Amino acid sequence: MSCQDTPPLQAAQRKPPLAAELQGDPFKETAADGFVLGGFTWRHALPDIQRPVVIINAATSVRCRHYSRFADYLFANGFDVITYDYRGIGESRLGSIKSLNASWTDWGALDFEAMLRRAQRELPGQPIDVVGHSFGGCAAGLGESGQIIRRLVTVGAQFAYWRDYAPEQRWRMFGKWHLLMPLLTLFCGYFPGKRLGWLEDTPAGVVRDWSTPTARYERRPSGKAMLARTGQLPFANVRAQTLAISISDDPYGTIAAIERLLSYFSHAPKTHLRIAPQDIGEQQVGHFAFFRSAYQATLWPIALNWLQTGKLAPDTPGREVPRS
Template identity: 35%
Template sequence: MGVPQRFYEAYARWLAQQGLAVLTFDFRGVGDSAPRRLRGFRASITDWASLDLPAAVQALQQRHPGLPLSYIGHSLGGQLFGWLGQGTRVFDRVLTVASGNGHWRWNAPPTRSRAPLLWWLLVPVLTPLFGHFPGRRIGVVGDLPAGAMRQWRRWCLHPDYLGIEGPAVRARYAEVRTPITALLMPDDELVSPEGIRRLYNLYDGARVDIVEAQPRNWGRKRLGHFGVFRPSPDESLWRKTLSWLGEGP
């Protein structure tokens, strides 16, 4: 959510060095897919999940036909995997990182205490004022299209989170059969362990293995919400992601 693809470049390049073809992309309105001015730019999370994500999958298939596919989704990127429904069947494995139910009551304590300020004041006031959410100015989330931010706010204020999009969306998640490894960081500053686990209630038909990643077990002082994708002299965690994707010992 609001994180440009360049944040993942080091990890993507490392995967490529291990012999994998890798595609990263920005959702419309974010990073390299954003216009010079976001005011009035029309984009929703539904657009990201229903249009941008399938287009990225198609582009990868066209560029590397015949290769087995794996999916890595961080935070929102992992949340949206099930939106593909039967389209998820092109993937052999899925790794989600810090992807959970974002309802504010399932936020980690540092974020949960600030959530009312964001959802009941900053978003309702600043989004119409600027014509988008000016997160970069205030150091919160990042700049986002108004439609995407309003939709995310609606999710984060409801215990069912993205499940409030209705039976059709819930049915897509229930159709998923691809095995999922869900990586949970106990020191995540944004999403609580309970929030992580609650997201996977949507996956009625998929095997979901939730793995807790303690920083000390991977040569890290801290992981948090973003640390898995940050370079480290100790590559053991990155190498383990290959194993979770069925690509290594």
């Protein structure tokens, strides 16, 4: 397999946007270290300090366009919405990523933090909510300004500790993500996920964080560096009403994995909702399908109601996982 670093597509080469993206206005935002990030804003014409703005944090190496229909749904239900790509991904990919110094902690402490500050600047006075998918839920705890988050919804959110993977798929996933992915990254200088059809191409620092087999985020390479630099991880800054949604057939988002991440949000009131596909009349959902428009009538209202009220509706499918 060639390791040639595929450059990002120029605007003229890109596929036409999804219909749901037509309401999203593109923007550029500069992070604290000077890196220029790209994303989209769904914004109502008239300002309203009562209207919340939702920042959507993507999963690892998933483009923000994956969440466009969900963003449009939130917009149609009265929210302003910001989607964005982490550095090195999608709208935030600036040429080759072989030499890009980017980690999971950079994606949270720099990129997500930049979005929190953008929301405060561009939509002053409005409540700020966050939806985080997979690593995006972890990123929500890495921003210095986490105390301004009003409500947080995470979906399948964890930081890939291999022993937490679903037992029946654990060794296959370990081989894929903790052996093959870092080996290809060592060979290529980045992970060529796009060629494999697994993920977007991914910076080496992110791969090191993902593949390090430790149960503690502060022992991942970039977490360790952040702890040494600041003396603490900023998860405790988040005091948002937090709903963690997990799907029973998600091999990443097992109860152990979700609870492991939730334990870092020590000052946030937390609810963990566990949903089986059968609870919504489906055979399977998995890790990525929540944000597909097929689930607009069954899964999306759960997140919407939490963002609107901070509560679960009485008829919410699934069960609450008891808090220890």
